[in-house]
Amino acid sequence: MLIARTLPDLRSACAHLRLTANSLALVPTMGALHEGHRTLVRAGVASGAATVASIFVNPLQFGPNEDLSRYPRDEAGDLAALQAEGCALAWLPDVETMYPAVEATTITVEGPAKGWEGDARPGHFRGVATVCAKLFGQVRPDRAYFGEKDWQQLQVVKRMVADLLLPLEIVGVPTVREADGLAMSSRNRFLSKEEREKAPVLIGTLRATALRLTSGEPAGQALADARVALQSQGFGVDYFALVEGATLLPVAQAVSGARLIAVAKLGPVRLLDNIGIG
Ligand code: PAF
Numbered sequence: 425m426l427i428a429r430t431l432p433d434l435r436s437a438c439a440h441l442r443l444t445a446n447s448l449a450l451v452p453t454m455g456a457l458h459e460g461h462r463t464l465v466r467a468g469v470a471s472g473a474a475t476v477a478s479i480f481v482n483p484l485q486f487g488p489n490e491d492l493s494r495y496p497r498d499e500a501g502d503l504a505a506l507q508a509e510g511c512a513l514a515w516l517p518d519v520e521t522m523y524p525a526v527e528a529t530t531i532t533v534e535g536p537a538k539g540w541e542g543d544a545r546p547g548h549f550r551g552v553a554t555v556c557a558k559l560f561g562q563v564r565p566d567r568a569y570f571g572e573k574d575w576q577q578l579q580v581v582k583r584m585v586a587d588l589l590l591p592l593e594i595v596g597v598p599t600v601r602e603a604d605g606l607a608m609s610s611r612n613r614f615l616s617k618e619e620r621e622k623a624p625v626l627i628g629t630l631r632a633t634a635l636r637l638t639s640g641e642p643a644g645q646a647l648a649d650a651r652v653a654l655q656s657q658g659f660g661v662d663y664f665a666l667v668e669g670a671t672l673l674p675v676a677q678a679v680s681g682a683r684l685i686a687v688a689k690l691g692p693v694r695l696l697d698n699i700g701i702g
Pocket of ligand 1: 480
């Protein structure tokens, strides 16, 4: 596996890969790789593309009250995982490369970036869209892979790519779960033993609510019951909503392409999850 830490090294590594493979895939990450990330890399490799994974903890997507310095980092472990999955190139830029001091451009996405995580984390999607646009410009992949776990992020990136006419395809990959259903996330390591045992109640509640909605119940009561069920188990519910999949606009019943999205807190840990309806 090639490793690039500077733009000139990245350019020559990508040029070399383009000679040997007929397409390039990109898996953008912030490191602390788990099975969910590995699945994205495997999807890129299985597509026949030379697969590039970026590791960059992006300061622009962290709010002032979010602890950037506490974000887990494990470069050696991440590189070993990427190599084991058949990744062709790891791209590890530093902050100065990604955000030159003189820069004056960021990317603001409206539409699917509004509400939900957009409200809970002001500026977050501006940071995600900006860093993804930069990574797409640097690597120039044919496809980029994102987990469906961050459903709103996936829709924001798809919207940006469509609106800016960027020449790549965004591929969403289904959420990878622990045996008990908890969606894999680098935040799970911050759960206490007791919180970890309780955490799968979130996916259980999403699945139970999905069943009620697909059997034709209107969303209002089912969503209210879901909140109460989670709160009674000690979760703080940020939101539990039924939305149209691509726009993230709320819908009142289980229309085709609808998505149940939720964020519930256990202690300081925000657990994000979502499932498709129908
Ligand atoms: O999902 C993530 O890890 C990040 O938001 C991403 C897409 C790598 C951008 O920094």
